[in-house]
Amino acid sequence: MKRKLLSALLCASMVAVMLVGCGNGDKKADEPKADEPAAAEEKGDELIKVGIINNDPNESGYRTANDKDLKEFFTEENGYEASFAYSLKNDEQIAAAQKFVTDGVDYLLLSAADTAGWDSVLQDAQAAGIQVILFDRTIDASEDLYAASIVSDMDKEGETAATWLKDQALGEYNIIHIQGVMGSAAQQGRTKGLNDMADAEGWNIITQQTAEWNAEKAQQIVQSEIDKGTKFNVIYAENDDMAKGAVAALDKANITHGVGKEVVVMGFDCNKWALEELLNKNWNYDGQCNPFQASYIDEIIKKLENGEEIAEKTIIMEEKGFDAEEITQDDVDTYGI
Amino acid sequence: MKKNNFLKDLVGRQIFIPIAALLVLALFNLIADPAFFKITLGTNSTGDPVLSGYLITILDYGSELAILAIGMTLVTAASGGQDISVGAAMAIAGSVTLKVLCGSNTRPETLQAPIIVGFLVAVIVAMLFGAFNGVLVAYFKIQPMVATLILYTAGRSIAAWINNNELPVISDPAFAYAGGFIPGIPIPTTCIIAAVCVILIVLVMKFTALRLYTQSVGINESSARLNGLNPEMIKILAYVILGVCVAIAGFIKVSRLSTINYSVIAKDIEMDAILAVALGGNALSGGKFNMGASILGAYVIQFLTTTLYKFNVPSAALPAYKAVVVIALVVLSAPTVKDKLSGLGKKLKSGKQGKEGA
Numbered sequence: 001m002k003r004k005l006l007s008a009l010l011c012a013s014m015v016a017v018m019l020v021g022c023g024n025g026d027k028k029a030d031e032p033k034a035d036e037p038a039a040a041e042e043k044g045d046e047l048i049k050v051g052i053i054n055n056d057p058n059e060s061g062y063r064t065a066n067d068k069d070l071k072e073f074f075t076e077e078n079g080y081e082a083s084f085a086y087s088l089k090n091d092e093q094i095a096a097a098q099k100f101v102t103d104g105v106d107y108l109l110l111s112a113a114d115t116a117g118w119d120s121v122l123q124d125a126q127a128a129g130i131q132v133i134l135f136d137r138t139i140d141a142s143e144d145l146y147a148a149s150i151v152s153d154m155d156k157e158g159e160t161a162a163t164w165l166k167d168q169a170l171g172e173y174n175i176i177h178i179q180g181v182m183g184s185a186a187q188q189g190r191t192k193g194l195n196d197m198a199d200a201e202g203w204n205i206i207t208q209q210t211a212e213w214n215a216e217k218a219q220q221i222v223q224s225e226i227d228k229g230t231k232f233n234v235i236y237a238e239n240d241d242m243a244k245g246a247v248a249a250l251d252k253a254n255i256t257h258g259v260g261k262e263v264v265v266m267g268f269d270c271n272k273w274a275l276e277e278l279l280n281k282n283w284n285y286d287g288q289c290n291p292f293q294a295s296y297i298d299e300i301i302k303k304l305e306n307g308e309e310i311a312e313k314t315i316i317m318e319e320k321g322f323d324a325e326e327i328t329q330d331d332v333d334t335y336g337i
Numbered sequence: 338m339k340k341n342n343f344l345k346d347l348v349g350r351q352i353f354i355p356i357a358a359l360l361v362l363a364l365f366n367l368i369a370d371p372a373f374f375k376i377t378l379g380t381n382s383t384g385d386p387v388l389s390g391y392l393i394t395i396l397d398y399g400s401e402l403a404i405l406a407i408g409m410t411l412v413t414a415a416s417g418g419q420d421i422s423v424g425a426a427m428a429i430a431g432s433v434t435l436k437v438l439c440g441s442n443t444r445p446e447t448l449q450a451p452i453i454v455g456f457l458v459a460v461i462v463a464m465l466f467g468a469f470n471g472v473l474v475a476y477f478k479i480q481p482m483v484a485t486l487i488l489y490t491a492g493r494s495i496a497a498w499i500n501n502n503e504l505p506v507i508s509d510p511a512f513a514y515a516g517g518f519i520p521g522i523p524i525p526t527t528c529i530i531a532a533v534c535v536i537l538i539v540l541v542m543k544f545t546a547l548r549l550y551t552q553s554v555g556i557n558e559s560s561a562r563l564n565g566l567n568p569e570m571i572k573i574l575a576y577v578i579l580g581v582c583v584a585i586a587g588f589i590k591v592s593r594l595s596t597i598n599y600s601v602i603a604k605d606i607e608m609d610a611i612l613a614v615a616l617g618g619n620a621l622s623g624g625k626f627n628m629g630a631s632i633l634g635a636y637v638i639q640f641l642t643t644t645l646y647k648f649n650v651p652s653a654a655l656p657a658y659k660a661v662v663v664i665a666l667v668v669l670s671a672p673t674v675k676d677k678l679s680g681l682g683k684k685l686k687s688g689k690q691g692k693e694g695a
Contacts, residue, residue, distance in 0.1 A: 058497045058599035061504055088600070182653055209652045214601040215594050217652060220398060224646035227391045229372075241598055248594055251382040252517065253389060273444070273506050273596075 158193020417623030418481025425492020467580025
């Protein structure tokens with residue numbers, strides 16, 4: 001009896017929570033509606049409904065900057081009504097996409113956690129007349145299923161970094177390679193760049209381990225190499241956090257790093273603090289991964305709204321690689337995220 | 338004959354499982370590479386003396402897990418269930434510490450408060466979250482895993498929200514002492530912290546009735562109540578103590594890198610903490626417990642991780658190896674297997690005795 005009562009209570013509280021949740025949602029939707037006529041009259045058109053599926057903004061500084069950029073751009077002042085869904089898991093993202101399709105958004109903006117498994121939901125979207133725009137990450141699906149894809153060319157990021165490393169003309173290359181979450185586009189592209197160059201130049205990759213974007217795992221991996229007594233002179237970490245973890249292990253073992261030191265440290269993403277490490281010559285290289293995609297997306301949507309054709313489906317953003325010897329304070333302020 | 342008894346006594350003891358696991362790992366490493374056990378005294382980049390070597394690495398990185406294992410053992414014993422929110426709670430504790438130390442500026446030149454204040458505030462917050470879990474379990478009789486699922490799900494978002502989703506970085510070198518080395522002391526600070534925690538809990542169990550009360554509540558709640566104990570309070574106490582452990586472990590984690598990453602900090606550590614308790618031979622359904630075995634279990638897990646890293650096993654495959662350990666444990670502790678094994682032991686013994694008689 002007691003148990004039944006308890007479960008009934010629990011159910012009741014869950015329903016209550018859901019109602020509160022929905023209540024809030026309604027409020028959010030309602031409030032703008034109250035002002036909407038005025039706003040709409042001024043602009044003379046309705047708000048464009050966009051459903052944005054992104055990775056968890058806490059994943060990294062890059063993602064935080066990306067989410068912030070999108071949130072700041074897709075506002076009612078700019079003529080958008082945006083809903084956001086976050087997950088690092090592909091299946092949860094697909095479920096969110098299905099929900100957005102059911103809700104009848106005008107545009108579905110998608111940064112996929114994984115490249116596979118998107119066909120059916122995108123077909124549903126197409127059937128419902130929803131335009132899909134991919135940002136930041138590509139997927140393995142037919143080009144017909146989306147209107148445009150705004151991406152960083154991860155392969156090129158890896159290639160740029162590897163070419164930079166080659167230009168350093170080190171006597172020998174013994175590389176610790178710390179990878180991101182296996183299977184993500186960033187990991188694949190950045191790994192490919194290094195692997196290709198290492199094969200061509202005969203570089204020695206001592207270890208190739210995934211730290212899953214986690215600084216502490218990277219620290220343990222490098223610590224293990226130090227304990228083992230292996231000689232290495234390059235750390236190629238696929239994001240800044242992991243490079244930071246690697247450097248923490250180096251510091252503990254009194255291995256110098258940075259410009260003109262024992263170990264060359266390379267990171268990606270251009271976090272502000274990472275660029276400052278470059279400025280202080282503690283690191284050597286940081287590859288940019290441009291998180292500011294909202295304006296690119298907006299441009300596409302404007303074109304589609306005006307009935308224009310998108311000539312080139314894949315739009316590649318401009319990205320740089322920074323060298324510690326050339327970086328300036330201006331670069332840190334402009335490109336740091 | 339006496340030796341035989343001693344051996345039997347050892348095998349029968351609960352702490353035998355983690356010790357055996359430790360020995361197997363140590364033996365494996367000894368055969369593969371005797372240099373595994375080498376410890377050297379060097380200096381770090383600031384010129385202070387530091388010890389290094391695989392064993393130091395194991396003790397260093399196993400610290401957080403060992404500290405968590407203390408609290409997790411108590412929670413398991415008292416409430417017959419596990420707290421799966423410790424990883425998320427560590428993110429909260431770390432985030433609180435950074436918030437107190439950084440204020441609204443994410444890149445402070447000088448700290449806004451003494452480091453110890455940041456730590457103590459985190460302890461209080463973590464104790465509150467522990468009490469929250471404890472109340473759900475003790476008074477609302479929700480299964481621990483379900484009750485702590487709430488914080489497991491929400492914790493990392495709360496942690497991010499505390500710092501407005503920004504990632505503070507502390508540049509003061511003193512903050513990194515807890516996760517690294519204090520100048521002049523060559524032993525990793527994390528090991529010292531873990532040792533202090535272990536000594537504290539040993540003293541508490543020696544001079545208070547915590548162990549007795551926790552076990553009696555875990556074994557039979559109503560008879561504990563009939564004997565004048567308050568099972569609810571004792572369960573909550575266990576969760577609050579786990580909260581303290583979480584705060585300490587979280588502090589070490591943020592100190593290691595002087596920053597935080599809400600979604601990956603202490604990821605999946607709850608599973609390792611539970612595994613440590615299981616490795617220690619403790620019944621996950623509560624009741625009697627052996628604190629030392631749990632702590633040893635934590636170091637076994639780190640030993641395994643470090644060994645796998647040493648052999649360049651892809652780190653993505655680590656969970657699979659841990660799974661093998663879990664399977665072995667579960668099978669070995671299953672009643673049917675236990676019966677068979679003890680039957681086998683008896684047979685061997687009687688065989689031996691027969692021979693001796695002849």
